[in-house]
Amino acid sequence: MINEAVSNGVYSLYNGWLKEPIKDDIPDVDLEPELSEWREKAEEAGKTDSIDEISKFIDDIYILRQDSILKDGEYGKGNLIFKQLRNEGILQGLKDHKVELENKEMSLSSEGAEEMKINKVVPEEEQKPREE
Numbered sequence: 001m002i003n004e005a006v007s008n009g010v011y012s013l014y015n016g017w018l019k020e021p022i023k024d025d026i027p028d029v030d031l032e033p034e035l036s037e038w039r040e041k042a043e044e045a046g047k048t049d050s051i052d053e054i055s056k057f058i059d060d061i062y063i064l065r066q067d068s069i070l071k072d073g074e075y076g077k078g079n080l081i082f083k084q085l086r087n088e089g090i091l092q093g094l095k096d097h098k099v100e101l102e103n104k105e106m107s108l109s110s111e112g113a114e115e116m117k118i119n120k121v122v123p124e125e126e127q128k129p130r131e132e
Helices: 033-047 051-071 077-087 090-106 110-116
Strands: 010-012 014-018
Touching: 014 077, 033 077, 033 090, 033 110, 051 110, 077 090
Parallel strands: none
Antiparallel strands: 010 014
């Protein structure tokens, strides 16, 4: 997929403005029906302990944003919905929840560590001789 998103302005640290931004007229867009749906989806994803479901929601909202920018520009509904969810902290909350679940999944319980006898040093007198 070729990224055809267009920037309103391009600034170079070395050369200053390469393309001066043009002040856009910001359209009045009613986001509420779609935004409510995405908030509900985010709430459901936040209640689950499924890393896959949370990842799917996060992927879907980023795809919505990308498609919207390519199709309708910076003020497309999908991009505005993404920005609103990000500004409300919903995306970060889901990302944090996902990391917590991944950490929990990767950590060993004390019972599991004892069963596996991780890092247990056996004194020499208790070691069984090797059979050759």
